[in-house]
Amino acid sequence: DGGITQSPKYLFRKEGQNVTLSCEQNLNHDAMYWYRQDPGQGLRLIYYSQIVNDFQKGDIAEGYSVSREKKESFPLTVTSAQKNPTAFYLCASSIGGGAGETQYFGPGTRLLVL
């Protein structure tokens, strides 16, 4: 089955701690994205990557970091600099990065601060 997997489903972060959210895809897609969703709101773009070893900031990149060492993987680290990290995090991928490309989403990771 092709698709996008995110782990864990729930993640708890202590104050001052960095945490890493996993995103893996086996769709052979070049482009990958991270979005954040707060309760009752739409999604906002954190980072995106159109090709391995390259990524760009989205609208709300402060307090987050990413890497794209492999085509299949695009992990997101929520650093201690992100003061309000509690949210639903969604990873997506598309064949390319163009405007006509459908984005396919993973099931999401819910991050909670202890």
Place this chain on the structure above:
Amino acid sequence: DAKTTQPNSMESNEEEPVHLPCNHSTISGTDYIHWYRQLPSQGPEYVIHGLTSNVNNRMASLAIAEDRKSSTLILHRATLRDAAVYYCILRDWEHEDYKLSFGAGTTVTVRA
């Protein structure tokens, strides 16, 4: 960025059609109209998209006004599984609009 306006919520009975309107009066000639939906506690999923002509697929139909300032997503026979938030999104193909700009969407409730 061209914006979209959708009603906050709509209700429907099971097995009946649902017509979801979207206004986009400032749409440009290079904007595609995309629809995604998000079921509770899940990631969004693609529904349909179009540019000028009406479009049909197994999930829904998209009717686009002649002046392209509005569009309507049509679910032909609503089921309980169609209860979700539906997002109408414009994406500019000319300017490499890589991201999906989600608004608040329309929350669809389906009554059994």
